Amino acid sequence: MSAAPAETTGETEAIPAPNVLLYLNGVTVSFDGFKALNDLSLVVEEGELRTIIGPNGAGKTTMMDVVTGKTRPDTGEVFFHGTTDLTRLDEAAIANLGIGRKFQRPTVFENLTVFENLELSLADTRSTWRTLFASQTPDRRERIEATLSRIGLTAQSGSLAGALSHGQKQWLEIGMLLILDRQLLLLDEPVAGLTDRETEETAALILDLAKDRTIIVVEHDMAFVRSLGARVTVLHEGSVLAEGSIDYVQNHPRVIEVYLGR
Numbered sequence: 001m002s003a004a005p006a007e008t009t010g011e012t013e014a015i016p017a018p019n020v021l022l023y024l025n026g027v028t029v030s031f032d033g034f035k036a037l038n039d040l041s042l043v044v045e046e047g048e049l050r051t052i053i054g055p056n057g058a059g060k061t062t063m064m065d066v067v068t069g070k071t072r073p074d075t076g077e078v079f080f081h082g083t084t085d086l087t088r089l090d091e092a093a094i095a096n097l098g099i100g101r102k103f104q105r106p107t108v109f110e111n112l113t114v115f116e117n118l119e120l121s122l123a124d125t126r127s128t129w130r131t132l133f134a135s136q137t138p139d140r141r142e143r144i145e146a147t148l149s150r151i152g153l154t155a156q157s158g159s160l161a162g163a164l165s166h167g168q169k170q171w172l173e174i175g176m177l178l179i180l181d182r183q184l185l186l187l188d189e190p191v192a193g194l195t196d197r198e199t200e201e202t203a204a205l206i207l208d209l210a211k212d213r214t215i216i217v218v219e220h221d222m223a224f225v226r227s228l229g230a231r232v233t234v235l236h237e238g239s240v241l242a243e244g245s246i247d248y249v250q251n252h253p254r255v256i257e258v259y260l261g262r
Contacts, residue, residue, distance in 0.1 A: 006191050011204070018162070020044070020057070020079065020082060021044055021048070021081060022041075022042070022079075023077070023082065024041055024042040026041060027039070027040040027041070027075060027076030028040070029066060029071060029238075030074055036238055037059045037062050037063060037073065037239070038059075038238035039076075039239055040063065040076070045211075046214055048212040049215045049217070049231075050215070050231055051219060051225045051232050051233070052217070052219075052230060052232075052234075053218075053219060053233075054234055054235035054236055054237065054259060055154065057237075059235050060188075060218045061133075061188070062238075064088075064186050064188065066078060067186065068094055069086060069091040070091060084097060086191075098183040098184060099183075099184045100184070100185050101177075101185075102170070102173050102186070102190065103188050104188045104192055106166070106169035106170055108161045108169055109161055110161070110162030110163075111257070112159070113157065113158050113159060113160055114148070114153050114156050114159055114161055115148070115157045117145060117149055117161050118172075118176060119140070122140060133236045144179065145157075147175045147178050150175070150178065150208070151172065151178070152171060152205065153168060156168065165198065166193050167201070174187070174190075182213070183215070185209070186216050187217045189219055191221050192221075199221070199224055201259075203221070203224060203228060206228060207228065217230070222246075222250070225246060232244065241255060241258065242254065243253050
């Protein structure tokens with residue numbers, strides 16, 4: 001992983017480079033005259049762990065919607081691996097490129113076991129219920145067991161997903177992305193509603209996953225953001241307000257004014 005760019009104020013200047021995985025340049029999205037994104041530029045390098053913070057309405061969710069194809073921008077560029085224009089693809093095509101998104105509220109099949117949730121995800125379609133009755137190959141079982149181990153749910157493999165704690169459901173949903181080998185993970189408030197212990201375990205999980213993939217975490221919990229030790233981007237009114245280390249942004253006058261308070 002290359003060295004992080006210098007700390008900045010104002011909008012990030014998007015500069016294409018061979019190690020850039022995700023490149024947003026001049027992205028604007030308007031809803032009934034309101035600019036949810038306002039000439040947003042953002043560069044995320046391959047293998048980077050990035051955290052994104054900002055007040056409600058700053059554009060965090062809309063940014064993820066644009067990257068995953070749920071929302072098309074009015075103007076601007078969004079490139080993956082420098083050559084693939086995400087604005088021309090639908091959600092399914094973008095997912096197939098290796099981009100996965102975990103929403104704030106876990107979306108797991110609560111009436112299926114943890115193992116079955118991963119097995120169904122491995123089929124890459126939630127409508128293929130017959131997958132649950134297909135014969136398991138050693139390779140499929142090995143992938144599922146490896147994923148269970150990585151997300152810390154091996155002991156819960158045979159338990160119904162609905163019986164899991166909120167934190168465990170978050171980990172299961174992350175596992176449902178991992179098993180599809182998504183190389184860019186967008187995690188929306190992964191510790192919202194978690195206990196202190198679950199928050200710590202989630203931080204450890206994300207740091208482990210960041211060893212072999214690119215992760216963007218949108219979060220409000222500043223203690224959790226600090227525990228990740230990653231570069232922080234602050235969004236405000238649809239564009240980048242500041243970017244740098246957690247210490248830098250927490251002491252930035254405008255960030256304090258519009259988001260953190262005094």
